[in-house]
Amino acid sequence: MESVILAGNPNVGKSVLFYHLTGNYVTVSNYPGTTVEVARGKANIHGKQVNVFDTPGLYSLSPVTEEEAVTRRLLMENGAGIVVHVVDAKNLPRMLPLTLELLSCGFGLILVLNMMDEAAKHGVAINRAELARRLGVPVLEAAFTEGRGVTALKKEIARALQQRTRAECELPPADEESPYLSALRRRQQAERVLEGIFLSGRGPGRQSLAERLTLDPFYGVILMALVLYVGLYLVVGRFGAGTLVDLLEGTLFGGIIIPIVEYWVEAYVPWEPLRELLAREYGIMTLGFRYAFGVILPIVGTFFFMFSVLEDSGYLPRLAYLADGLMSRVGLNGRAVIPLTLGFGCGTMAVLVTRTLESKRERFIATFLLALAVPCSAQLGLMLSILSHEPYYLFIWTIIVGGMFLFCGSVLSAIVPGRRAPFFMELPPLRMPKLNAIFQKTLARMRWYFVEIIPVFIFISVLLFLLRSSGGIDKLTALLSPLLGSMGLPPGLSIVFIFGFFRRDYGAAGLLDLYRKGTLSGGQLLVAAVVLTLFLPCLAQLAVMVKERKLPATLVIMGSVALLAYAAGTMLRLLLGLPIL
Helix, strand or coil: CCEEEEECCCCCCHHHHHHHHHCCCEEEEECCCCCCEEEEEEEEECCEEEEEEECCCCCCCCCCCHHHHHHHHHHHHCCCCEEEEEEEHHHHHHHHHHHHHHHHCCCEEEEEEECHHHHHHCCCEECHHHHHHHHCCCEEECEHHHCECHHHHHHHHHHHHHHCCCCCCCCCCCCCCCHHHHHHHHHHHHHHHCCCCEEECCCCCCCCHHHHHHHCCCHHHHHHHHHHHHHHHHHHHHHHHHHHHHHHHHHHHHHHHHHHHHHHHHHHCCCHHHHHHHHCCCCHHHHHHHHHHHHHHHHHHHHHHHHHHHHHHCHHHHHHHHHHHHHHCCCCCHHHHHHHHHHCCCHHHHHHHHHHCCCHHHHHHHHHHHHHHCCCHHHHHHHHHHHCCCHHHHHHHHHHHHHHHHHHHHHHHHHCCCCCCCCCCCCCCCCCCCHHHHHHHHHHHHHHHHHHHHHHHHHHHHHHHHHHHHCHHHHHHHHHHHHHHHCCCCHHHHHHHHHHHHCHHHHHHHHHHHHHHCCCCHHHHHHHHHHHHHCCCCHHHHHHHHHHHCHHHHHHHHHHHHHHHHHHHHHHHHHHCCCCC
C-alpha cells in the first residue's frame, strides 16, 4: 500500500490534517526499535487506500531528540511514498530550509502553506505559483482548522502517487559538512528562493497585548498562577472532583445503579462467590466500575478538557517559557513543563512524553519527579476535593509536595552527570480554541485512558476478591500496619495503599471513602494525603518506566520514592504530634 507521510515543524497543523484525511481509522504504535509512537491511519484518496503517517515534529533531518530521529528514519524508509510538508505560512522563511533539505534527499514532495487565515490577518500574501516554479514541487494553500485546502490536497496526492516512481532517498554523508554549516547554507538558499515571493508582508508583525502579557516576567507569572488556579483547582478540583463526582458517584451510582445491580445479583446469581465478585465490598460493579465511571471519569475528563484548551490556545509553550527559570533549578529546561503538566492528567502518558527531552539525564530527572511529586488528575482532583474542606491542610499539603519536588530536583540536578540542555521552543500565536477540536482531543485522550484503566480496574477487583477469599488482604494489612502506625495512621488505611499501587486514582478514591466515613482525624487525613501523593507510581506507570528508563533506573527511582514518602509521613507525624499506633 502506498504511503503518505506528514512532516513539518511542531505546531503547524499536521495532526489536524491527519484527522481530516483519516477520520477515525487511526492506530498509534511504537516505531520499531524505539519507544516513540507514530500515528498511522488509512485514507481514501480518490478511490485508492493509502497509509498516512503523522510524524513527530522536526526542525531538521539532523536529529536532536529521539522523536526527530524516528521521523527521519520513517522518511528514509518510505522513499517511494509522498511527503506532505506542512508549514506555517506566516513563518515560511524559517520553515523553508527543511523543505530544501527534504528536496535534496529526493523525496516526492508537496508543500502545504497552512494557517493562511492567520497569515492574512498579519497581512501576509504569497505568490504561490512562483514559489512552486522555483521549488519544482506543488505548493498549496490551506487552513486546516477550517477544513480549507483538504480537497485540493487530496487531488494533488492522487496525482503525485500516479506519477511517483521509486527513488533512492539518502541523506548526504555525515562528514560532508557540519550540521551548523549545512543549516546556514540552507538558510541562505531559502532567502534566495523567497526573494520577491511575498506580495505583502513577510511574517508576523508586532505581538498583540495578550501575547506580550503572557510572556512578561511579572504579569505572565500572575496570569500563569490564575490559569493554574482556574484550570486545576476550580475546574478539575471543585467542579470535576466535587460537583460531577457527587452527581455521578453519589446520585447516579449510589442512588440508582448500585442498588439495581445488587438487587439483580441477589435475585439471579445463585453462586455466592460470584455474588461477592460482582456486587459486594470489592465487587467489579460496586467498586471497579463505580470508581472508574463515577469518580475517575469526571476528573480525568475535566483535566483533559482544560489541557486541550491550553494546548489549542497556544498557551502551553508560553507556560514552558515562563517556567524555564524554575525548571533550571531542578536540572531541566522549560521544555520539561509539557510532560510534567501532562503528568497531572496521567503519569503513564507523561512518562512516554519525556522522550521529547533531549538528554538521558533530563529524561531520568523528569521521570523521577513524575513518580514522586506529580499526582495524576484523578488523584489531584480527589486530594483537592478532600482537603478543600480544611484550607490550612490543603496549604500544608501543597507546600510539602511542592517542596519535595524542588528539593529532590535540586539534588538530582547536582548528582546526575550531564548538563542542562539549552531551551528553545516554538511560540505559536495565541488563538481562540475551537470547541469542536477541543472535544475531539478530549474524547480521544479519554478513550485512550479508559482503554487502559478499565481492564486494570477489573483486574484489581478480581485480585482483591481472591486476596480476600484467601486471607491475603489480612496478611498484607498486617505487613503494612507497623509502617502505617509509625506514621500515626490506622491499619485500615492499608487497603488504600494497596489500591494506590495498582492505580494512584484508585487509592485516592479509597481515601475519599474513608474520609466520608469519618475514619480519620484531621491530622491523619493530612499525613495520609501527603504519603499517598508521594507514594509509589501506579502499576501502569511503573511498566512504562521500565520500558522507557530500563529496570535498573526504575528500581533506583522506586526505592528512593518509597523512602522519601515514608520519611515525609514520619516527619509530618512528629510535627503534628500524632501518636504512634
